[in-house]
Amino acid sequence: MNMTAALVFAGLFGFVTLLGFYAARWRAADLTSLHEWGLAGRSFGTVITWFLLGGDLYTAYTFIAVPALLFGVGAFGFFAVPYTILVFPFAFIVLGRLWSVSHRHGYITPADFVRARYGSRWLALAIAVTGIVATMPYIALQLVGLEVVIAGLGFKMAGWLNELPLLIAFAILAAYTYTSGLRAPAMIAIVKDILIYITIIAAVIIIPAQLGGYGKIFSAVSADKLLLKPPAEHNLNGYSAYLTLAIGSALALFLYPHSVTAVLSASSANALRRNMALLPAYSLVLGLIALLGYMALAADVSHLPEYADYFKQYGANFAVPALFLHSFPDWFVGVAFAAIGIGALVPAAIMSIAAANLYTRNIHGEFFNKNLTEKQETQWAKAMSLLVKAGALIFIIALPKQYAIQLQLLGGIWIIQTLPAIIVGLYTRWFDHRALLLGWLFGIVSGTWMVASLQFKGAIFPLQLFGYTIPAYVAVYALLLNFMIAILVTFLVKSLSLTPSLDRTQPQDYIDE
Amino acid sequence: MKNSKILFWFLIPLFAIICVPFYNRLDPVLFGIPFFYAYQLLLIPVTAAITAGVYFYFSRKNK
Secondary structure (H helix, E strand, C coil), rough: HHHHHHHHHHHHHHHHHHHHHHHCCCCCCCCHHHHHHHHHHHHHHHHHHHHCCCCCCCCHHHHHHHHHHHHCHHHHHHHHHHHHHHHHHHHHHHHHHHHHHHHHHHCCCCHHHHHHHHHCHHHHHHHHHHHHHHHHHHHHHHHHHHHHHHHHCCCCCCHHHHHHHHHHHHHHHHHHHHCCCCCCHHHHHHHHHHHHHHHHHHHHHHHHHHHCCHHHHHHHHCHHHCCCCCCEECCCCHHHHHHHHHHHHHHHHCHHHHHHHHHEEECHHHHHHHHHCHHHHHHHHHHHHHHHHHHHHHHHHHHHHHHHHHHHHHHHHHHHHHHHHHCCCCHHHHHHHHHHHHHHHHHHHHHHHHHHHHHHHHHHHHCCCCCCHHHHHHHHHHHHHHHHHHHHHHHHHHCCHHHHHHHHHHHHHHHHHHHHHHHHHCCCCCCHHHHHHHHHHHHHHHHHHHHHCCCCCCCCCEECCEEEEEEHHHHHHHHHHHHHHHHHHHHHHHEEEEECCCCCHHHHHHHHC | CHHHHHHHHHHHHHHHCCCCHHHHHHCCCCCCHHHHHHHHCCCCCCHHHHHHHHHHHHHCCCC
């Protein structure tokens, strides 16, 4: 066991634990209200929102998986960069409207908005269930990030004791999320982000110097990995796959319930818009982190005997931890691993809060008990946040990790099917709620079918069209089908003059000035 | 957001990313980083600057 690194890691972990509990008293308010527990009273200004969204969107799993993808398959894994370039202009345009209408009417979840906009609790149920199902494996994957760095510290025990650090970390996380709500991850995100910036700045200075510069690093990568596979005759190959993955991921990001939770906790639409210009600072960090995958190749860590066991167990996901162990002094390994480990806690907390809010507001409060008091509502949400985390933990300990990865892949494809109802719904009420529900169903089924036809191994479907093969992100194909169905059925509904549902929002609700 | 013509500025990063054949190359190498990577990394601050510009335009308009 790496004692120095483990002590630094444990020390930083202890510090954020104290912060997590202390957060209940930060901007003290009545935490028995769901607006306070689940959205921190919508009080976060530009700076806290920047830390919170940064901590929420750039997760531990990102920091492990993106470089692992470059390490494993090369240039294709760099799609994370164009994805984060496109996501903020898109968010700049649409999020102000979502924030404004939610602020005006007190919506806590995206399904709350859909419920009011389309007057259909079934459509809202579809949105809520999609959100919860897409979020669960995402939480589980945060645990993978945490597990990898704990293993990297050299913690080895027999049998179930091996999972002990993970269990302890998660029990602590569950406890302070329960007591402090969204305030806890917001406060911890500040520490996490500072640690990440320190780690990455050190990594991009120290490691290339050790390896003899960026030129040397890139020359260690095999030529076929360095670029995308160019189109051949009748096949668009890597180009269409790369582009659709970037665009599809950008469209999906702010549909995830945990993104919406962080967005709605901002104190103004302008604080959000300011953040869309400021958040790319994290994208730059992500781009540099992605290159760590190549640095790991150049350092040839997977062939060093001391890491052989880890690579056998964790595969490419161990590339970055191995690189840090190989390049940094022990105490700094502790800092870097703590950055990743704490980076797992922040999004896991926000995700569990978001899933709990969805269940309470759009399933329990809608279908089981319409007369929840505000206090009961919060009690339910707090209990659900525990249940969601316990579920994720069992998932990761009891089942093969591959399941969580595959489900998260499917989650991205499922969540994008809520785009017509949520994002398009912010602009127009032209669509009929029945048409949207049908479109959603076709999107989910066709997306799942395409991934199943790929044996759940990937999300790039090679569609054959007019003698051409166009490999593209399944989510994008399924979304196109979803739109086609929704448009057709809306026309049908209108031509049959079926009764439209009630819209409880007003056009001026969407404008914040 | 009135006068949303300014949002067309956001087509610049979109276009820059859609041109995959343009940047899927190794040369020129910038600071030891092949063009494919350097180009996309550089687009991050460029897009952030455009977003900031659009933000300031709106906030001035709304005063």
